[in-house]
Amino acid sequence: MSDVTALPVANRLPIVAGDSSPAAARQEPRAASRMTTQSASPIKTASGQLVDRFGRVHRSLRVSVIDACNIRCQYCMPAVGVQFLPREHLLSFDHIERFVRTAVALGISKVRLTGGEPLLRPELHSLVARLRAIDGLQQLALTTNGMLLDNQIDSLVSAGLQRINISLDTLSEPTFRQLTRREGLDRVLAGIEATRRFPQLELRLNSLVLRDVNLDDIYDLVDFAQQRQCTLRFIEFMPLDSDRQWSQARMVRGDELRGLLAERFGPLLRCADADPSQPSSDYQFASGGGRVGFIDSVSQPFCAGCDRLRLTADGKLRNCLFGRDEWDVGEVLRKEPFDSRALQALLCAGTLAKHAAHGIDAPDFRPPERAMYQIGG
Numbered sequence: 001m002s003d004v005t006a007l008p009v010a011n012r013l014p015i016v017a018g019d020s021s022p023a024a025a026r027q028e029p030r031a032a033s034r035m036t037t038q039s040a041s042p043i044k045t046a047s048g049q050l051v052d053r054f055g056r057v058h059r060s061l062r063v064s065v066i067d068a069c070n071i072r073c074q075y076c077m078p079a080v081g082v083q084f085l086p087r088e089h090l091l092s093f094d095h096i097e098r099f100v101r102t103a104v105a106l107g108i109s110k111v112r113l114t115g116g117e118p119l120l121r122p123e124l125h126s127l128v129a130r131l132r133a134i135d136g137l138q139q140l141a142l143t144t145n146g147m148l149l150d151n152q153i154d155s156l157v158s159a160g161l162q163r164i165n166i167s168l169d170t171l172s173e174p175t176f177r178q179l180t181r182r183e184g185l186d187r188v189l190a191g192i193e194a195t196r197r198f199p200q201l202e203l204r205l206n207s208l209v210l211r212d213v214n215l216d217d218i219y220d221l222v223d224f225a226q227q228r229q230c231t232l233r234f235i236e237f238m239p240l241d242s243d244r245q246w247s248q249a250r251m252v253r254g255d256e257l258r259g260l261l262a263e264r265f266g267p268l269l270r271c272a273d274a275d276p277s278q279p280s281s282d283y284q285f286a287s288g289g290g291r292v293g294f295i296d297s298v299s300q301p302f303c304a305g306c307d308r309l310r311l312t313a314d315g316k317l318r319n320c321l322f323g324r325d326e327w328d329v330g331e332v333l334r335k336e337p338f339d340s341r342a343l344q345a346l347l348c349a350g351t352l353a354k355h356a357a358h359g360i361d362a363p364d365f366r367p368p369e370r371a372m373y374q375i376g377g
């Protein structure tokens with residue numbers, strides 16, 4: 001990681017000028033940088049890109065289009081009493097397009113739509129078409145629980161969607177019900193099959209394992225993915241659930257999963273990293289078959305290569321899943337006439353305030369106030 005003093009001066013000016021102290025390396029609340037529109041200073045970094053104090057160039061953006069969901073995964077949402085944002089608090093498609101255009105002009109080249117459950121947002125395909133028309137946007141992806149996918153996949157693909165991640169944690173309906181507090185595994189499976197009709201669409205399956213719920217399902221999930229020749233990725237349970245039920249004991253580390261899979265299927269060979277900014281470490285079974293990826297965000301944080309920013313459904317810019325800082329870009333997006341320089345300034349400020357690492361292994365770590373469904377995973 002580069003020393004902050006080696007960065008161009010313009011990269012060091014606003015908000016947290018040159019603070020490379022150990023405290024800054026952890027995610028802590030920073031009243032000074034919170035929800036601010038200040039920054040008369042540079043609108044762009046010297047390179048014209050979103051570069052943080054540690055030299056990380058930001059190219060990826062997660063856009064949450066809604067916080068609501070049609071299931072209630074234990075690791076994300078509360079069982080009851082969840083309050084979703086009123087419709088009028090969600091950014092409109094015009095606002096999202098404005099934001100993405102501005103971010104792309106600053107070097108963002110990959111966008112992933114997420115939520116909540118993004119397919120609950122009416123006419124999502126029209127947003128896909130609008131974003132795909134942006135010059136410089138190279139990759140447009142979607143993360144979904146798949147429940148509504150079989151009805152929407154045709155329009156999403158026609159609109160230009162390029163990649164899709166579908167969450168699949170089990171192949172057993174009782175376990176699905178236990179994990180999501182809803183019925184509907186058949187809907188998810190129908191969504192996966194509908195998606196497979198489009199070989200041009202890059203499909204990945206994401207699984208999250210809770211030791212006390214679906215650890216036994218990992219073998220069936222690997223078989224399922226291999227039979228369909230698609231990549232399966234196991235994501236470690238992170239302390240981002242609204243019930244605050246996360247614990248080391250419930251989380252299953254990636255290295256434990258690799259050990260269990262190797263016992264059943266034979267040795268796993270590490271694949272070369274195609275893209276160091278990707279959070280997943282990919283493996284292949286020595287016996288052949290498809291790839292299995294591991295996103296070990298807790299046990300092996302990949303902060304050093306993180307190139308992500310996030311836009312929440314209510315218009316807040318975040319620079320880290322685990323951070324507590326937000327920048328109110330919604331205010332700028334909703335104001336007429338649109339001031340693109342003010343938005344650029346917020347994007348630069350949010351990027352510059354990014355810490356070196358998420359700090360969840362620190363004894364004084366406090367999870368963010370928002371749960372995963374309110375941030376956009």
Ligand code: SAM
Binds near residue numbers: 076145167236241
């Ligand atoms: N509803 C969609 C879905 O589930 O795919 C998109 C939003 S969801 C928040 C995105 C991803 O976040 C899912 O793959 C889900 O497994 C993951 N996720 C949710 N809560 C998590 C947690 N506490 N730790 C790690 N991943 C989590």
Ligand code: SF4
Binds near residue numbers: 069072115116
């Ligand atoms: Fe909904 Fe996705 Fe959260 Fe599950 S992980 S509750 S599907 S937003």
